[in-house]
Amino acid sequence: MAVPKKRTSKSKSRSRKSLWMNKAIFATQKSLSLAKSLISGKSTNFIYAKSLQNYK
Known part of the structure; x- marks a missing residue:
């Protein structure tokens, strides 16, 4: 039989x-x-390329 849950305080x-x-x-x-x-x-803990030439 299903019993309703108690209300959270x-x-x-x-x-x-x-x-x-x-x-x-x-x-x-x-x-x-x-x-x-x-x-x-x-920044010391986030590595990223400073220029877009690294991606070409």
Whole structure:
């Protein structure tokens, strides 16, 4: 016999939502930092070709 699931408490759902949001915030901060380092030319952990002549 099917039994309905219990309702998730507000604190549990809010904590899960905050974890999800914190992951997103961390990812945006990391990508923004990488973009800033690429623009300034001080990037050490991202390998890319500086000119298109390497691809020809």
